[in-house]
Amino acid sequence: MRFVDEFRDPELAQVVGAQITALCEPGRHYKIMEVCGGHTHTIYRYGVQDHLPESIELVHGPGCPVCVIPMGRVDDGIAIAQHEDVILTCFGDMMRVPGGTSSFIDANAAGADIRMVYSPLDALRIARQNPDKQVVFYAIGFETTAPSTALTVLRAKQDNLTNFSVFCNHVTIIPAIKAILDSPDLRLDAFLGPGHVSTVIGCRPYDFIARQHGKPLVCAGFEPLDLLQSVYMIMKQLAEGRSEVENQYGRVVDWDGNPRALAVMNDVFALRPYFEWRGLGSISHSALQLSSRYAEFDAELRFDVPGVRVADPKACQCGEVLKGVLKPWECKVFGTACTPETPIGTCMVSSEGACAAYYNYGQYAKQRIHLEV
């Protein structure tokens, strides 16, 4: 397949793997965090770790948008959906995320009208088709997805739609990386930067990671060879004593990002003073809400929402997994009480969640064998 096969060539992967090994300092252990859940998925789907020497450990980051949603926000969505005249729309992976009492799919079975959409523009279409209903889009995602929500709000305003609103849970990646860098229980050497988020925000926002924290970051694409080349670029920086922001995904990511998308986001959204992240706690200025200019489309103003904070189940260790402190299989309930069919934690829900990625691609069995040997 054009643009894909050349990034999945196993022989080339071996060559790059050998080049990476040659850059390793004997006796040193390297920890590289892949920030994006899409990278986590690629790493385990294609066995990227198998092409790396044992001294390089890939640590999973918080960049799965479903995984960082706190349980209370799921309950808020269900409370909105339980209004008789409401159709709640959301992305597919949100349907099974457990809230404090139930999930969207449970609420749907109990009578609430909750529908899965691929795009917020599909939610707008549903609103046009159902003028007697209030259609709410449950917005999640990082800067890759936030522009599509912003554009949808702009179109709703242009059309003077009065039966459409957004329950906004969009989060931003930079504060999450800052929280990880400030975490005392994690020592990282470098970051693989999120490719598609960077398509929107560009590479400049990561500059502080290189300048202030002295850690390399390479914006990486999503094919196996993209990731291997990015690890090579990181290892070359470390071997040469450099810490820079570099862009491996230059075929897609512009250094300055997408100014049109950024302008639309700046118009439609405002930063929340603080937002609760699952696993990372409350992080200031880390999430988006609709700006006052678009208040008429803000579901939090249109509906009463409980806004109750719900503690994660005691058995669930998603927080440690999201920070990269624990590997998925080290969680007490991984693969037993918590599976993709009956997830306890969010990391097991989305296919981009670290636990689901391990579960689906056999890392559990592999690591168990490795530990037992």
Place this chain on the structure above:
Amino acid sequence: MTAFEPDSGEACSLTEGCVTCGDIALPLTVMSFEGMDALCHDEQGRQETVATELVGPLAIGDRVLVHAGVAIEKLDKPRHQPAGSRR
């Protein structure tokens, strides 16, 4: 050719995962225009209607990176790529 239907599970599925949740973006080629939307197709011939406001003027045959029904970047264009921020 088949179209991406939001409810069909092709693009967003309970069992196969959700391309939107996964921050996955797809390279598609522009076939035709209707207002600010473009009908695009992927390598397998599957079609999708895509909003184009965020990428500026497009022509038939242009390739775009699409996430959640919205083109977020035009592909195959010259990019500004300065050297890294040396410490």
